[in-house]
Amino acid sequence: MASSLDTFRNTLKDIRQSLRDRFVAGEPANILVRTHSDRIDALLRQVWRQIRHGFSSSEPTRLALIAVGGYGRGELHPGSDIDLLLLGERTDESVRQGIGEFIAMLWDIGLEVGHSVRTLRECETEARADITIATNLMEARLIEGSEVLFDALRECARPDNIWPGRAFFEAKWSEQQARHHKFHDTTNNLEPNVKEGPGGLRDIQMIGWVAKRHFGADTLQDLVEHDFLTESEYQSLIKGQDFLWDVRFALHALAGRREDRLLFDYQRILAEKFGYRDDGRHLAVEHFMKQYYCTIGELSRLNEMLLELFQEAILYPDSAEAIPLGRRFQARNGFLEVVNENIFKHYPFALLELFLILQQHPTLLGVRATTIRLIRDHRYLINDTFRSDIRVRSLFIEILRQPHGITGALRRMHRYGILGAYLPLFEAIIGQMQYDLFHVYTVDEHTLFVIGNLRTFAAIHRQKNEQNEKFALCAKVFAEIPKQELLYIAGLFHDIAKGRGGDHSRLGAADAQEFCLQHDFSRYDAMLVAWLVENHLLLSMTSQRKDIYDPDVINHFAAEVGDRTHLDYLYLLTVADIRGTNPELWNDWKHILLRDLYEATLLALRRGPENSVQQTDRIAETKEEALQILRQEGILKDEGRKDRIEALWQSAGADYFLRYRPNEIAWHTDAITDSQNRTAPIVLVREGRAGLDIFVYMRDRDRLFQTSTTLIDQLNLSIQDARIVTADNGMTFNSYVVLAVSGHTVVHDSTRYDEREIRETLIRQLRHPDEAISPVSRLPRRQLRHFTTDTTILFHDNDANHRTIMEVSTGDRPGLLSQIAATLTRCEIRLHKARIATFGERAEDIFFITDKDNRPLAEPIRECLRMKIIEELA
Template structure:
């Protein structure tokens, strides 16, 4: 084919595609775009076909998205070139030239090529191929060959196996969509409730010989007309978003990535307002669309599957006068029961809880239940029996997560609990939550319930042991449900949530003790994570203050369990063994204090010194050398360091008090390195150490800085080893760091890195940095201040902050580094007489702000 004709076709196709796109931008009706673009592709392919194949037993078939006439601007053109026979070498070359020409004119063909027999075998062995061929339609060539191939294809397809395969494929696809990226930058095509789920419904229909259109399913009695309308509306919204993504990206982009969210929102008419950003409004629209698809999945897919398997014997058991069991589904005898007796809307859930072999509601029963539940109102809530049944879901415990998710999916939880309706789909732009508020809360409930199940006790053995013996499990499930229910209202959500919890407790007949415990947990659900991650829990005074707030063992156990499941339900990236250890250490220390076994600071110091003496005596060090080391360390050392660190330090430092050294211990359980650096004090040492760790790709979990009486720094760090390394590689990582630190303590300092650019998520989901500086009120030392910094995370951030402190000649005593995915909440205990001056404080804050916003 000559180059002039190819160039002409390429220009013609480009021009027509531009016209079709401009027409779409004037009305934004996806179906009109699909129809016009598909017709243009048919015309172009038909024109090219005539240049290559005339009067041959071969045809061109559209498959996949092209076959169902749903072509997006930059999607591949799915094709099959089918012949009656195995192609000869000359014919293969002719087909290869045709496919290459498609590339030359600007298409992106994804072609399957072969004889009828070869392609039938491909479809038989591969579900993806069979699905693509399910949507096949003739484009050009020998029509008889196409008809013969498609007829044989439909005859060979095992419908039951196909349906089972597509349902399993859907389940696997949903399981892969649980990570942070999938939640924050959802794939419009493959996310749960996305376009692929809509396609799956229609594939199951077409495999049974039904026309793949939702209105056809209405005529067949499978869908109601309102349900079909909801699905078509959701498809229109999702398709529009996907088209916009392709046009903006200039390529096949199906993820609603941060870089494009605001642009897509603007093109679809959303605007920033006082209550939400345009990107947030877009994500809410997406959330509603995919939720509708997921809701109707529960009705349509079982009904379509039931059409195929209905001829098989059904195992049916009577449950009671209203319900019977079909397989693992519960069905209602009288389809109008829920309308006639609204109490059955909750009672069916109670029945499911009492029958462990039931795991779903039969589709027609589900439709009737959903229709009746839309009428839940204040009178329904006022019915005492309904409230008793609702609280029984929590008291029973079995399946509580499944039931709450089910009620939320179908919008019933928000109808029954008015505060819940305000958080459905509410996004949290804080750089560490990855779920909308309602999904986060249900994840926390799920985590709490798993602690009560023996099958999951291996995940968190210590917490599971506490849960097993805790007598108020109902309160824990409710605390998980209410702890964030007041998000998005303005003000302190913990304080506001107490009113909701107290009202619920009164209306649902909780005892006074249960009510008090629930309200306290909702109000103070953040105190344990804050104390463990922002304060020095090795200090007995910190533990004592915490215990004065907690007061009882029940509160301590309940708060510990709620804190663990809350952190784990926020974002998989922010839970690690280090945080688990901090929480457990605080729990154990508080438990001793509440049990009367705690000690004051003087006794604690004595015990730490005695532990150090014991280990040095065992090593044969003289009392004289020990006293010399004690003098160098000074009295405040014993307050600021835990027993394990003290034993390690003194073993390394005894008789070497004037020798610079760096020591590293590997903590396999925590996947961390414990580092001690001992060397003469000098400006910017802490900042340079942070820079070294940054260069080695080691995140700082916590840092404790100390200066001895003879002006040596004694800095201790916990460093998190990056994911992807096996345990047998840890010694190599430690050795590389040891070599670098060895050079450093000999005076070979490094340059502190300039601030690095923020990640895509941070650039498009910004948070305003917060800096808080106040004087510590313990009265133990003068000129000691607490510096709290909340900001977006990036590489080298801690080194840059430490450099600012050094520039202001501020000494660092202790640092708690809390990394929450793309957000950090760091707390520094610092010392400087100059901070008494208000101007100095303002200058420090301004300089820090410049670093944080760079």
């Protein structure tokens, strides 16, 4: 037995090495997966025959070794499981013992086996109960053993015997929908699953299963003969399947095991393996991933169309009476169709009219598959003449002006290939990805998410859903903009020039203006849309990189925006853009920053430049509002407290009242003036507007910021904002807005955070701030290992506040802020404010700093600090 085991192991080793060598030499996976299956068949037969002699109580005809699932189809990738059914007329102890020895030997020689042992009756019972088992048995293939048993299995477990046609289709359809939902219903995930994701191999298999169940089709080619698939569609399916097989085969070979996720770990390697190269605009990996996304996008569209064809044949076999919907369209069984197959040839503009009809009849379930096929077949009609047709242009804008169904119409136009054909600039961004962790969708998918977000604001307003606090302002603003279609056009064009080289905002602005003028918008409207596209990053960059509570910053921003109309449109586009870039990007902190900037700018615009808020006015207003809060809480009734408050505020200085809101000042003031210990650190923790607010009041000293940031990091909290004000009496006000390291607010994170524990931890260490603290030792996320971000540091002066602004861009990592804080301490640099922002694998942090004498940094100090930080972060 031992010598046989070694022989089998060597055989398997030879099989695998041969496959690797042939794949490296360029042989396609569509041949290798079949070869692999055949050679494993031969190996299993040898093992089976050796073990089979031990089944003393069974006759040879009473057992069958059967391949099921993908192995049953004869498709075996390097890391795929060997799925087996061991079928017996009966399964007595001797048979089970022999089967156990067989399976054990397969594992011993190095095969990963998934197996079941059943009788015919058990197979039938299980198949009736579970659609997955029924589907597996549809693909059963006899490897060795009783043909009689195998034929009996095929008869008793035949799907048409145990699953009615309608039930089978609906079960598989629900199965696919649930699977797609796991991947957020998009083909364009950063690390897509080649097998299970939308448009992946499972979607092709889905077509095959339904075809086999309902038409007895053993191959996709059979569907061409049944007139359910055209030759060109068949070629598209096979081409897509071959590409995905190559990718999956390579993934398994690289990982040395089953790995169906196209992880960052492998994307660059595969791009090189498949011959892609960097060029002036795109990395090789971006070219490779574009082909991947375009391939699965086309497969997803074919899957949708063919399943709708099946649905019509299975669920609606009897043609219902047509209901006219205008001269060119009609509804049948709830689906829209053309009145005859020549409509698009005679009326090309109907290629857009169809989507408008769908919007105007929201009870329609969709488009009939035969009409979808006609749309795809007539895309060639969309040329410059088509785009210049006044009817076509009017229809496109009318689609954007409808009260309902705009997102659905644009997504459907995209799926059917009409949107890219009508807007060639949009066609260029289809499948285009950016190789980073910030942009989690391709540019086209992101664009459609942005439109969807804008429509969400409209829905919230329409439903008067005031409970939706995060988007209540968006809904209110949305209702007040004069032309909503301008916002959608800005959304369509805001990233349309990505990948062309140059400033995509400027290039896209020119494209958007030209589009608007071609579609008969006024020059003012065209310029408004162009301004939105060119400045679509202005609001987010200002909120994240500037001190938006400084009146001078607000006045300058208001001058850039110009009027409320521009501000309203820009605010809506910005929120929709951020939410459509990365699901993890939008949080309460960004919501509060954008809302505060919007509201402060709106107030500045109402006042006008001649009545703009000055710092002295702002300070006076803030003090008065803080006093009002303290008065309402009864704190001012104590004359001693009033005196202490006056002394505290006198020492705090003007900067304190510019940097904090009235309710924060009242919170601080109450705690500080109520404390009996004038030297012990005061630490306050509460749930704030945008995260957890942590406030520290104590005597200023070296390493205080470094100590605080390290402690907060060790508590698995992520600092979003830091404000530091040093009073005239040497005390310091340190404030932090923190989120969980996941980016969620602390109350919504899965990790439990105890405010009391956070407070006590900080107090305990801050009593001894000179004691060394171990830096955080969390491991970085897996994906971060695959990105190298150079550290760049820029300095510029903030003349109004007599400070230097330092911008640090570097790779994100645990403990980053603590490292920078330690360097600032060593270089005797005072920090007054920090704004922390993370964009995927990249951190972009802003620090407002001075030297130890509170002066802006001189050039030699800047250069020294730059080198020290780069050295620390290397």
